[in-house]
Amino acid sequence: MIFLLNSLDKNYQTKIIKDLSKIISKSPFFTPTLPRFNNPFKIKISNAGKWGWVSNVNGYQYVREHPITNKKWPKIPKSLLFLWQKHCCKINLPDSCLINLYSFPNSSLGIHQDKNEKDLTNPVLSISLGSNAIFRYGENKNKLNEICLKSGAICMLKGSSRLYYHGVKKIQKVKKNIIDTCDFDCFPKDCRINITLRKFEF
Numbered sequence: 001m002i003f004l005l006n007s008l009d010k011n012y013q014t015k016i017i018k019d020l021s022k023i024i025s026k027s028p029f030f031t032p033t034l035p036r037f038n039n040p041f042k043i044k045i046s047n048a049g050k051w052g053w054v055s056n057v058n059g060y061q062y063v064r065e066h067p068i069t070n071k072k073w074p075k076i077p078k079s080l081l082f083l084w085q086k087h088c089c090k091i092n093l094p095d096s097c098l099i100n101l102y103s104f105p106n107s108s109l110g111i112h113q114d115k116n117e118k119d120l121t122n123p124v125l126s127i128s129l130g131s132n133a134i135f136r137y138g139e140n141k142n143k144l145n146e147i148c149l150k151s152g153a154i155c156m157l158k159g160s161s162r163l164y165y166h167g168v169k170k171i172q173k174v175k176k177n178i179i180d181t182c183d184f185d186c187f188p189k190d191c192r193i194n195i196t197l198r199k200f201e202f
């Protein structure tokens, strides 16, 4: 797993947050539920791109439309495509952008692998914004490492780490949360946002 811990400066983070607020105005956050038992996740999500990742009683899936508005997902903004081109691949662009919203203090995300994509050789790029995340990761589910992901950090699942287990144990409040500074109603105070860029199709 590759961590670029102070990758994005404040201006670039602000630009991404503005782009996200536009996406959320068309494609509001919703709460996914776990396959089979249908209990709610401890995060909310939305998507941009051709394919949006969702979870419900029927399982984990990539779908073309928002499950509540039934509209196509908005386009992935250039600010994010640029990061993919810089860190992952110049030609092959991502077709899926998952936006996770972690509210303070009770959000978390269980340990899992990213393996719903058709071609698992493509990398996964993830961007952290706002509150800190205590992030857990590793090759072996029972032997995980822990790292604090601050706003502006990028991490990548690539090559031998593509199928690493990972998850978010908890969120830690920060003194100056850049999302609060931007002052958009769609994001709760002290939240964390994680963006995951992936290529679903071949």
Ligand SMILES: O=C(O)CCC(=O)C(=O)O
Binding pocket: 098, 100, 109, 114, 126, 128, 133, 135, 149, 166, 167, 168, 194, 196
């Ligand atoms: O929030 C994070 O840092 C990780 C997100 C994640 O693993 C996912 O959405 O699959």
